[in-house]
Amino acid sequence: MELTLWTYEGPPHVGAMRIAASMEGVHYVLHAPQGDTYADLLFTMIERRDRRPPVTYTTFQARDLGGDTAELVKRSIQQAVDRFKPEALLVGESCTAELIQDQPGSLACGMDLGVPVVSLELPAYSKKENWGAAETLYQLCRGLLKSQVPAPGTDRPGPERWKEENRRPRVNLLGPSLLGFRCRDDVRELRGLLADHGIDVNVVAPLGARPADLIRLPQADANLCLYPEVAGPLCSWLERNFGTPVVRTVPIGIGATAQFLRELCALLGLEPPELREADQRSRLPWYSKSVDSTYLTGKRVFIFADATHAIAAARIASRELGFTVVGLGSYSREQAREVRAAAKELGLEALISDDYLEVEQAMAQAAPELVLGTQMERHSAKRLGIPCAVISAPLHVQDVPARYAPQMGWEGANVIFDSWVHPLMMGLEEHLIGMFRHDFEFVDGHLSHLGGAAAPAAQPMAAPVNEETEVTPLSATPEGGSLRWTASGEAELSRIPFFVRGKVRRNTEAYANERGVAEITEETLYEAKAHFSR
Amino acid sequence: MAQTSVLPPVLRESGQREVFCGLTSIVWLHRRMPDAFFLVVGSRTCAHLIQSAAGVMIFAEPRFGTAILGERDLAGLADANEELDRLVGDLLARRPEIRTLFLVGSCPSEVIKLDLAKAAERINTRMQGRVRVVNYSGSGIETTFTQGEDGALTSLVPLLPSNPEPQLLIVGTLADGVEERFLSLFARMGLETVRTLPPRQSTDLPPVGPGTRLLLAQPFVADTVRALERRGAQRIAAPYPLGVEGSCAWMAAAAAAFGIDPERVAAVLDPLAERGRRALEPLRRKLEGKRLFLLPDSQLEIPLARFLHRECGMELVEVGTPYLDRQLMAEELPLLPEGTQLSEGQDVEKQLERVRASRPDLVVCGMGLANPLEAEGFATKWSIELVFSPIHGCDQAADLAELFARPLNRRELLQWN
Numbered sequence: 001m002e003l004t005l006w007t008y009e010g011p012p013h014v015g016a017m018r019i020a021a022s023m024e025g026v027h028y029v030l031h032a033p034q035g036d037t038y039a040d041l042l043f044t045m046i047e048r049r050d051r052r053p054p055v056t057y058t059t060f061q062a063r064d065l066g067g068d069t070a071e072l073v074k075r076s077i078q079q080a081v082d083r084f085k086p087e088a089l090l091v092g093e094s095c096t097a098e099l100i101q102d103q104p105g106s107l108a109c110g111m112d113l114g115v116p117v118v119s120l121e122l123p124a125y126s127k128k129e130n131w132g133a134a135e136t137l138y139q140l141c142r143g144l145l146k147s148q149v150p151a152p153g154t155d156r157p158g159p160e161r162w163k164e165e166n167r168r169p170r171v172n173l174l175g176p177s178l179l180g181f182r183c184r185d186d187v188r189e190l191r192g193l194l195a196d197h198g199i200d201v202n203v204v205a206p207l208g209a210r211p212a213d214l215i216r217l218p219q220a221d222a223n224l225c226l227y228p229e230v231a232g233p234l235c236s237w238l239e240r241n242f243g244t245p246v247v248r249t250v251p252i253g254i255g256a257t258a259q260f261l262r263e264l265c266a267l268l269g270l271e272p273p274e275l276r277e278a279d280q281r282s283r284l285p286w287y288s289k290s291v292d293s294t295y296l297t298g299k300r301v302f303i304f305a306d307a308t309h310a311i312a313a314a315r316i317a318s319r320e321l322g323f324t325v326v327g328l329g330s331y332s333r334e335q336a337r338e339v340r341a342a343a344k345e346l347g348l349e350a351l352i353s354d355d356y357l358e359v360e361q362a363m364a365q366a367a368p369e370l371v372l373g374t375q376m377e378r379h380s381a382k383r384l385g386i387p388c389a390v391i392s393a394p395l396h397v398q399d400v401p402a403r404y405a406p407q408m409g410w411e412g413a414n415v416i417f418d419s420w421v422h423p424l425m426m427g428l429e430e431h432l433i434g435m436f437r438h439d440f441e442f443v444d445g446h447l448s449h450l451g452g453a454a455a456p457a458a459q460p461m462a463a464p465v466n467e468e469t470e471v472t473p474l475s476a477t478p479e480g481g482s483l484r485w486t487a488s489g490e491a492e493l494s495r496i497p498f499f500v501r502g503k504v505r506r507n508t509e510a511y512a513n514e515r516g517v518a519e520i521t522e523e524t525l526y527e528a529k530a531h532f533s534r
Numbered sequence: 535m536a537q538t539s540v541l542p543p544v545l546r547e548s549g550q551r552e553v554f555c556g557l558t559s560i561v562w563l564h565r566r567m568p569d570a571f572f573l574v575v576g577s578r579t580c581a582h583l584i585q586s587a588a589g590v591m592i593f594a595e596p597r598f599g600t601a602i603l604g605e606r607d608l609a610g611l612a613d614a615n616e617e618l619d620r621l622v623g624d625l626l627a628r629r630p631e632i633r634t635l636f637l638v639g640s641c642p643s644e645v646i647k648l649d650l651a652k653a654a655e656r657i658n659t660r661m662q663g664r665v666r667v668v669n670y671s672g673s674g675i676e677t678t679f680t681q682g683e684d685g686a687l688t689s690l691v692p693l694l695p696s697n698p699e700p701q702l703l704i705v706g707t708l709a710d711g712v713e714e715r716f717l718s719l720f721a722r723m724g725l726e727t728v729r730t731l732p733p734r735q736s737t738d739l740p741p742v743g744p745g746t747r748l749l750l751a752q753p754f755v756a757d758t759v760r761a762l763e764r765r766g767a768q769r770i771a772a773p774y775p776l777g778v779e780g781s782c783a784w785m786a787a788a789a790a791a792f793g794i795d796p797e798r799v800a801a802v803l804d805p806l807a808e809r810g811r812r813a814l815e816p817l818r819r820k821l822e823g824k825r826l827f828l829l830p831d832s833q834l835e836i837p838l839a840r841f842l843h844r845e846c847g848m849e850l851v852e853v854g855t856p857y858l859d860r861q862l863m864a865e866e867l868p869l870l871p872e873g874t875q876l877s878e879g880q881d882v883e884k885q886l887e888r889v890r891a892s893r894p895d896l897v898v899c900g901m902g903l904a905n906p907l908e909a910e911g912f913a914t915k916w917s918i919e920l921v922f923s924p925i926h927g928c929d930q931a932a933d934l935a936e937l938f939a940r941p942l943n944r945r946e947l948l949q950w951n
Binding site: 011 | 549552557603620621641673906908909
């Protein structure tokens with residue numbers, strides 16, 4: 001048993017629903033108790049879809065458990081096929097159905113339905129949403145493409161065959177799905193980016209694809225693995241069986257987009273992209289270089305997200321915005337290795353966890369000035385009074401905006417610049433609050449460009465705001481427990497601008513502990529400051 | 535209210551049900567009793583459900599959580615009881631201000647027969663009065679949406695102190711403002727001892743005993759009522775306090791049960807009714823003659839349909855309810871117009887076919903169906919809002935009607951050329 005206040009991912013069958021709902025012509029029969037239809041809301045409310053997800057639930061109740069639930073499953077399957085006439089059928093279980101073991105997948109396979117049936121085995125008590133999505137996409141494509149797989153030893157066409165065939169090169173965009181972070185606009189941005197380089201899009205999947213489109217996947221010259229959490233296994237399988245090479249660089253951020261283009265062009269045998277393309281096409285490089293951004297230098301940022309967005313954010317934050325990354329982590333265990341490597345480059349130990357409390361603790365420990373995280377990190381950031389921007393799923397309705405808001409490509413970088421810098425205190429205000437702390441309006445922790453809410457991370461739809469804006473003294477009882485701040489020490493600490501105060505407190509206490517100093521005076525604080533300055 | 539109207543046989547359907555499970559009740563109960571914590575024992579699906587419903591609010595201190603069962607628990611490798619004890623220990627260490635802990639059963643915990651009642655008892659003994667631990671089931675296989683509140687209140691009944699004194703006990707969650715208003719109106723009639731369940735603090739439980747008369751603010755508290763009756767309380771038969779008519783009858787029934795002079799009651803209620811009807815007038819003009827289709831959700835459907843028909847002039851196409859308790863609806867059913875088609879249970883695909891065929895002007899339904907129906911051209915009112923809004927009482931009648939008029943107004947208001 002594991003205590004969960006917030007969960008980063010849903011159960012694996014929600015991942016399977018994401019695949020079914022993202023596609024056209026696919027129906028999903030889900031053996032699940034009454035009530036599990038709540039998942040429809042993720043699509044009709046959060047994604048604001050105008051139709052019901054293509055899911056038929058058996059919605060069994062306690063009284064059904066005495067009877068024949070397998071018969072209920074078969075009836076639901078037959079009715080779903082008759083009513084919706086899908087081109088392919090997914091059949092699976094939710095966590096409760098897994099316990100009663102009716103084997104709905106095998107039942108469906110024995111029913112002679114006249115459509116391809118994919119039986120999903122999604123272990124709900126050990127795997128989660130993204131794994132469920134990846135497994136479903138993989139099994140669906142495998143099922144549809146099995147007969148096309150060339151025999152071992154057959155010659156496979158190379159990525160440059162487009163030249164011989166006298167056409168433009170074409171690629172698949174794999175991974176975008178509903179409930180993914182900004183997938184809708186990422187696809188549009190990438191279509192434009194690829195078109196600019198003379199590259200066509202063969203299939204986008206699962207978002208918007210039909211089963212017939214999946215059958216065309218092998219016709220692409222390369223696969224772009226845009227969301228490895230969802231498309232990783234499929235890309236590997238296509239590479240193994242059809243020899244289609246994969247570009248695994250995810251084009252989020254200026255550097256990553258440029259690298260992505262270089263890799264793709266080299267792979268397809270195209271002219272390498274122009275070096276100045278980023279500067280011409282995106283505003284982020286100039287905005288970040290302009291003097292107004294100087295105060296961003298060294299801002300301490302804590303990053304926690306799915307692996308793809310966490311790694312991308314770390315690169316943007318450290319290289320393109322000049323922040324100092326003080327914490328990097330992800331809940332995606334499947335991509336833990338990549339996150340660890342990215343953290344190591346920044347001299348950090350990656351936090352791989354799906355325990356919300358552990359993430360909150362790491363955040364408090366790192367005492368950042370900005371948190372880049374998921375919907376969950378907004379809770380912790382609110383508690384700690386730290387500005388926060390959302391960079392990855394899990395998301396809520398405000399992160400499926402009406403406006404064009406990609407994360408990928410050149411425009412994605414523009415969106416990122418605006419949305420990450422916005423929660424921070426503006427430069428002039430930061431200076432003035434550092435100089436004059438007796439103002440009646442612009443008090444400590446006040447961010448007047450956010451409408452003057454006293455708590456920096458307060459959101460308009462928030463529950464009652466925690467009035468305490470001071471960065472809480474989380475390490476107030478150090479090991480040994482004998483540390484004490486004198487009045488002069490506290491007074492000096494209160495003179496430190498609020499967004500770095502947590503860090504200064506922690507450093508000073510660490511310094512005092514190290515030296516065996518029991519009482520922290522203003523002098524101790526300055527000694528610690530000198531000690532830690534490079 | 536002895537009159538009976540002729541209703542056709544209730545349509546009983548089984549098939550796919552598009553409803554919430556009882557766990558969802560946590561979304562409003564955690565606000566009603568801020569000193570309580572709701573710990574669901576279930577799967578990741580349960581955790582995902584609650585946070586999808588409540589996660590748009592940002593919590594500095596979460597008031598609910600899930601003990602997620604893992605493979606080790608299912609395989610019996612870990613003693614589920616020890617695991618639960620450890621986990622509750624951790625939780626209470628982190629949140630010492632919690633006064634009542636609800637262990638909430640789910641489908642997985644019910645299917646594997648985890649005995650949460652025993653667990654609650656055990657932890658209670660260990661905590662020695664520092665925190666009270668109770669349990670109820672919010673599983674989808676047993677409960678639908680608001681029935682979760684019924685379970686939670688039922689679990690509190692054994693903790694109520696005994697007191698034989700006469701008192702009025704209002705059962706079912708009311709918005710704070712509405713609750714205060716009712717208390718002051720009853721006081722004006724001379725009814726001083728009025729208490730409510732659930733209370734605002736989980737430790738501030740009302741007493742119960744042979745002198746207790748129960749007045750139901752919500753129609754979905756059947757088990758709670760039965761548990762209270764076993765402790766000597768008696769239910770006052772009344773329609774539910776929705777709309778002017780229902781609210782007046784509701785308050786009058788309570789006053790009558792305590793032998794209060796009807797003239798004094800009328801002196802309090804008549805001006806309210808008069809003002810309530812005046813406030814309803816413009817909304818009635820909006821809603822009159824409009825055809826209404828209610829899908830099953832909360833058991834509030836029958837009283838709502840009664841109000842919308844009798845006081846707002848709407849025509850009822852079909853009134854669906856997840857569960858029909860004829861005893862608790864005995865005062866409501868005769869007030870429905872003749873020929874009203876009731877349906878109990880659901881086969882959502884067939885019901886949607888009936889919606890499409892009958893082309894109602896307004897469909898009351900859950901959020902899984904609302905946007906898709908809007909896209910098909912139907913005006914919808916999403917039903918969960920009715921559980922989250924102050925809708926009870928004469929003074930609220932116009933607000934309640936406005937909830938149904940708003941989607942119709944909006945459709946007239948929006949124009950794109």
